[in-house]
Amino acid sequence: MDKMVPYPSGAIVPERDVDKRPVLETHHLGIDFGGLTAVDEFSLTVGKTEIAGLIGPNGAGKTTVFNLITNVYQPTRGTIMLNGKSTAGKNTSQVNRMGIARTFQNIRLFSNMSVLDNVKVGLHNSIKEGFFASVTHLLGYKKAEKIADARALELLDFFSMADLAEETAGSLPYGAQRRLEIVRALATNPSIILLDEPAAGMNPSETAELMENIRRIRDTFNIAVMLIEHDMNLVMNICEGICVLDHGKIIAKGTPDEIKSNPKVIEAYLGKKKEKEADGNA
Amino acid sequence: MTLISNLINGISLGSVYAIIALGYTMVYGIAKMLNFAQGDVIMVGAYISYICTTSLGVPALISILISMAVCTILGIMIEGLAYRPLRKASSLAVLITAIGVSYFLQNAALIIWGSTPRAFTSVVPFKSISLFDGQLTITPESLVTIAACVVIMVFLTLFTKKGKMGKAMRAVSEDKDAALLMGINTNRTISMTFAIGSALAAIAGVLLCSAYPVLIPTTGSMPGIKAFTAAVFGGIGSIPGAMIGGILLGIIEIFGRAYISTQLSDAIVFSVLIIVLLVKPTGLLGKKITEKV
Amino acid sequence: MSIASKYKGLSKYARTNIKTYGLVIILFAVLYPLSNAGLVSYSITGQLVPICTYIVMAISLNLTVGILGELSLGHAGFMSIGAFTGAILSASLQDKVGSDPVILLLAIIAGGILAGIAGCLIGIPVLRLSGDYLAIVTLAFGEIIKNIINCLYVGIDSKGLHINMKDAASLGMKGGRIILNGPQGAVGITKIASFTAGFILILFTLFIVINLIYSRSGRAITAIRDNRIAAESVGISITKYKLIAFITSAALAGMAGALYALNFSAVAAEKFNFNTSILILVFVVLGGMGNIFGTIIATALLYMLPELLRDVGDFRMLIYAILLIAVMLLTNSSKAKLILENAKLKLRSIFRKNNDGEVGSNG
Numbered sequence: 001m002d003k004m005v006p007y008p009s010g011a012i013v014p015e016r017d018v019d020k021r022p023v024l025e026t027h028h029l030g031i032d033f034g035g036l037t038a039v040d041e042f043s044l045t046v047g048k049t050e051i052a053g054l055i056g057p058n059g060a061g062k063t064t065v066f067n068l069i070t071n072v073y074q075p076t077r078g079t080i081m082l083n084g085k086s087t088a089g090k091n092t093s094q095v096n097r098m099g100i101a102r103t104f105q106n107i108r109l110f111s112n113m114s115v116l117d118n119v120k121v122g123l124h125n126s127i128k129e130g131f132f133a134s135v136t137h138l139l140g141y142k143k144a145e146k147i148a149d150a151r152a153l154e155l156l157d158f159f160s161m162a163d164l165a166e167e168t169a170g171s172l173p174y175g176a177q178r179r180l181e182i183v184r185a186l187a188t189n190p191s192i193i194l195l196d197e198p199a200a201g202m203n204p205s206e207t208a209e210l211m212e213n214i215r216r217i218r219d220t221f222n223i224a225v226m227l228i229e230h231d232m233n234l235v236m237n238i239c240e241g242i243c244v245l246d247h248g249k250i251i252a253k254g255t256p257d258e259i260k261s262n263p264k265v266i267e268a269y270l271g272k273k274k275e276k277e278a279d280g281n282a
Numbered sequence: 283m284t285l286i287s288n289l290i291n292g293i294s295l296g297s298v299y300a301i302i303a304l305g306y307t308m309v310y311g312i313a314k315m316l317n318f319a320q321g322d323v324i325m326v327g328a329y330i331s332y333i334c335t336t337s338l339g340v341p342a343l344i345s346i347l348i349s350m351a352v353c354t355i356l357g358i359m360i361e362g363l364a365y366r367p368l369r370k371a372s373s374l375a376v377l378i379t380a381i382g383v384s385y386f387l388q389n390a391a392l393i394i395w396g397s398t399p400r401a402f403t404s405v406v407p408f409k410s411i412s413l414f415d416g417q418l419t420i421t422p423e424s425l426v427t428i429a430a431c432v433v434i435m436v437f438l439t440l441f442t443k444k445g446k447m448g449k450a451m452r453a454v455s456e457d458k459d460a461a462l463l464m465g466i467n468t469n470r471t472i473s474m475t476f477a478i479g480s481a482l483a484a485i486a487g488v489l490l491c492s493a494y495p496v497l498i499p500t501t502g503s504m505p506g507i508k509a510f511t512a513a514v515f516g517g518i519g520s521i522p523g524a525m526i527g528g529i530l531l532g533i534i535e536i537f538g539r540a541y542i543s544t545q546l547s548d549a550i551v552f553s554v555l556i557i558v559l560l561v562k563p564t565g566l567l568g569k570k571i572t573e574k575v
Numbered sequence: 576m577s578i579a580s581k582y583k584g585l586s587k588y589a590r591t592n593i594k595t596y597g598l599v600i601i602l603f604a605v606l607y608p609l610s611n612a613g614l615v616s617y618s619i620t621g622q623l624v625p626i627c628t629y630i631v632m633a634i635s636l637n638l639t640v641g642i643l644g645e646l647s648l649g650h651a652g653f654m655s656i657g658a659f660t661g662a663i664l665s666a667s668l669q670d671k672v673g674s675d676p677v678i679l680l681l682a683i684i685a686g687g688i689l690a691g692i693a694g695c696l697i698g699i700p701v702l703r704l705s706g707d708y709l710a711i712v713t714l715a716f717g718e719i720i721k722n723i724i725n726c727l728y729v730g731i732d733s734k735g736l737h738i739n740m741k742d743a744a745s746l747g748m749k750g751g752r753i754i755l756n757g758p759q760g761a762v763g764i765t766k767i768a769s770f771t772a773g774f775i776l777i778l779f780t781l782f783i784v785i786n787l788i789y790s791r792s793g794r795a796i797t798a799i800r801d802n803r804i805a806a807e808s809v810g811i812s813i814t815k816y817k818l819i820a821f822i823t824s825a826a827l828a829g830m831a832g833a834l835y836a837l838n839f840s841a842v843a844a845e846k847f848n849f850n851t852s853i854l855i856l857v858f859v860v861l862g863g864m865g866n867i868f869g870t871i872i873a874t875a876l877l878y879m880l881p882e883l884l885r886d887v888g889d890f891r892m893l894i895y896a897i898l899l900i901a902v903m904l905l906t907n908s909s910k911a912k913l914i915l916e917n918a919k920l921k922l923r924s925i926f927r928k929n930n931d932g933e934v935g936s937n938g
Contacts, residue, residue, distance in 0.1 A: 070808060072804070072807075091807070092804075092807040092808060093806075093807045093808075093810050093811055093812050093813065094810075096807070096808060096809060096810035097810045101808070101809070102808050104804075104805065104808075108802045108804060108805035108808075109801075109802070109805065110797065110798050110801040110802055110805065110806075111801060111802075112797070112801055113794070113797060113798070113801065117794055120791075120794055121794050121795065121798045121806070121809055121811070122809045124791065124794070124795055124809060124810060124811055125810045127791050129790065129791040129792075131792055131819060133790070133791075134786065134787055134790035134791055134792040134793065135782075135783050135786050135787050135790070135792075135823075136786060137786045137789075137790065141790065144791070145791075148791075184809060185808075185809070187809070188809050188810050310707075316707060316710075364900055364904070367904050367907075367908035367909070367910060367911070368903070368904070368907050368908055369909075370909050371907035371908065371909075372907070374640075374646065374860055374864070375860065375903055375906075375907040377646075378856070378857055378860045378861075378899070378903055379899075379900055379903040379904070379907075381853050381856075381857065381899070382896050382897075382899035382900035382903060383896075383900060385892060385895065385896035385899065386893065386896035386897060386900065388892075389889075389892040389893040389895075389896055390893060392889065392892075393889050393890065393893060503849075507714070507718075507849060510711070511711060511714075511715065514707070514708065514711045518707065543726070545722070545725060545726045546722055546723070546726060548718055548719075548722045549718070549719045549722035549723055552715035552716070552718050552719045552722075553715075553719060555711070555712070555715050556700075556701070556712050556715050556716070556719075559704060559708055559711070559712055560700050560701070560703075560704075563703065563704050563708060564708065565708075
């Protein structure tokens with residue numbers, strides 16, 4: 001572990017000035033798609049080193065919430081505050097530079113590029129290399145690339161992926177692709193990372209490793225994690241706060257124990273089944 | 283009066299563009315490819331009709347039917363030989379192949395018919411109509427072209443809305459794989475689309491050359507590009523869009539030529555296109571596509 | 576260590592450099608003395624500079640199409656801007672600057688700058704579009720440029736440059752001479768381009784493009800091509816990097832255009848039409864998207880192909896078209912791919928059997 005640079009890293013990651021505010025706040029967030037309300041009245045705060053879970057039945061609007069927070073969709077209503085600053089009017093790329101990173105439900109890697117280059121794309125905004133350095137490979141190019149390589153390898157090593165650095169990203173096994181997406185997101189030096197179904201398609205041992213990794217991310221990088229997940233075991237085990245979404249609205253917020261015993265949540269998950277049975281009988 | 287006469291000329295030229303654009307847009311909607319050879323099918327259509335009337339002495343109307351038949355077969359052959367094997371290839375590969383087909387048709391025409399321009403005789407047997415003591419002259423070609431365009435438009439709309447084949451076409455353009463699972467023969471549907479597009483190109487060729495009677499192997503190139511522009515202008519994939527796009531493009535071209543500059547008319551047409559696309563990135567009637575994240 | 580294994584051990588950047596620069600330098604080293612000694616037929620010597628310019632055009636278009644992943648159908652438009660800028664500049668400097676290479680250099684730089692500015696002006700609004708819509712706008716742009724230059728009259732006399740869009744007579748010149756004569760294009764150009772200049776321009780283009788690909792900016796551009804949404808999510812400004820790729824590509828095309836124009840005594844705007852844009856696109860696609868080495872080979876071969884087919888007369892372009900379709904079908908159809916794959920496997924198994932046999936007999 002001596003290769004790991006402890007946070008804050010001396011290489012690239014600057015010491016972040018985090019005050020006592022929550023890292024992410026949303027107020028009455030909502031979006032309509034052609035008259036259809038997909039998400040409504042979504043108000044949530046995530047603490048600066050909290051692991052938060054966003055759960056709910058399929059089609060509840062969880063990914064839409066992520067797309068709203070990252071401004072992939074511009075919200076119809078409501079505000080989003082990151083470290084006390086509004087993200088209104090910013091595009092996805094600017095929102096990332098403000099400190100929100102994410103992964104995707106259906107993996108979106110740069111599949112033709114090497115694993116190392118994927119991470120270096122994540123490091124893009126912390127590499128000091130202008131256009132002229134790029135085209136001449138002079139003017140600080142060598143130094144910038146050297147630092148970027150070192151930092152990328154360091155991040156990969158954190159997930160025991162340093163030996164895969166030269167592989168093509170698209171050729172990695174599924175689990176490794178999911179991990180690489182997390183590494184790439186972390187490389188952007190975020191205050192909060194949003195993970196969209198990080199355990200999807202993983203076997204129990206991989207899921208256990210992932211849980212460990214999520215805790216390590218929070219502890220090492222000192223950032224908040226917000227995740228969408230269907231694996232209740234994972235959610236109940238690592239999340240400190242959980243938010244339950246159904247039909248685009250928050251139906252419960254609280255600690256894992258509170259959520260487990262909330263009748264509304266049970267209804268949202270199990271009530272569906274009764275309805276379906278009723279339909280079948282009719 | 284010149285305003286009205288220009289307007290009629292514009293709509294007439296636009297109708298030709300619209301007929302070609304309909305072919306482009308249908309093929310694009312279904313096969314998701316830009317069939318660059320469409321313009322050259324126009325040229326082939328015009329040549330066939332020319333040969334029929336001048337060398338074989340066939341009546342004009344029958345020559346159009348023959349020309350449509352030949353172009354239909356040509357369209358089906360092009361699709362089957364050149365495009366069908368590439369159904370799963372990248373769109374760029376298909377585009378380059380289409381360009382290859384376009385070169386092929388042009389050069390085959392050059393070898394068969396030579397590079398000497400042929401003076402096309404109009405297929406419309408009527409005399410020009412003179413109104414307001416000769417102040418306004420309307421050529422019969424423009425009236426026939428406009429009428430043909432309207433008829434084709436109505437026919438295609440009914441065909442895609444009501445007919446079984448038309449429904450299959452719409453299904454394939456929505457989702458090729460789902461259509462296949464529903465028992466639709468996608469290959470046959472795509473062939474059919476090319477057949478219709480090519481038959482339309484034949485009509486367009488004859489009408490175009492009746493109005494502008496110079497026939498050379500590259501006759502179809504520029505109208506082909508313009509019609510393609512018209513299809514995008516109206517929103518590619520949309521039948522009414524192709525119609526509106528074509529007619530507007532024709533009017534802009536004729537008006538630009540008459541009131542701004544003869545030499546700059548193409549620049550004006552393309553500038554308008556750029557402006558429209560910047561304001562409405564999917565064309566006038568195109569559907570907005572949002573990428574799912 | 577053998578040379579082959581040493582080569583394999585190098586980084587991809589180093590390998591690309593060795594391969595592409597090596598190819599260009601070898602070709603030059605072979606062709607230059609041959610053409611000087613008059614051992615190459617005249618039809619080929621006359622094509623050396625155009626081939627160089629088309630190689631530069633194809634490499635620069637590959638930056639837009641292969642690396643950025645956006646289809647451009649108006650690349651000849653930028654070439655055109657460079658060509659006429661170069662022609663006008665060289666005509667104006669003819670009497671002031673004594674050295675032809677200096678004039679050529681200045682003309683190429685000016686052509687690049689003006690085409691780059693045009694790329695920027697067209698790119699800022701247009702790069703918001705993508706796919707077929709971007710393609711059609713670039714096509715439209717190419718046609719507009721052609722159309723405008725077709726109406727442009729430029730002349731020079733003792734008072735300096737005269738520009739006009741009506742006709743040559745209304746330039747109102749006293750003596751002097753006409754540089755740009757409407758549809759006839761640039762006339763009376765002093766031919767100052769040379770094969771060596773073309774060779775140097777190719778090296779320069781390779782330097783810019785290959786370095787760009789293997790850099791921070793290049794990674795950003797490739798990332799946008801591979802997955803725009805993911806690129807945005809890691810904080811890459813889409814517009815900025817699309818624009819960088821587009822402007823670089825346009826500027827290089829402008830330089831090629833200037834070199835091209837100064838190789839002929841007259842060049843018309845019609846030369847840089849849609850068909851030329853398409854021709855360059857064909858080079859890029861057959862050479863391989865994003866593959867610079869392949870692009871150079873494809874351009875050289877395909878450019879010479881009609882020359883080599885000259886014996887078959889009228890049929891040469893027909894054969895060219897058939898070859899183009901055949902190559903596309905062979906390299907892209909799923910059936911052909913399957914057949915090729917099977918053939919490869921079979922060959923390999925035969926090869927392996929033979930090897931096994933040898934081992935057996937040795938043992």
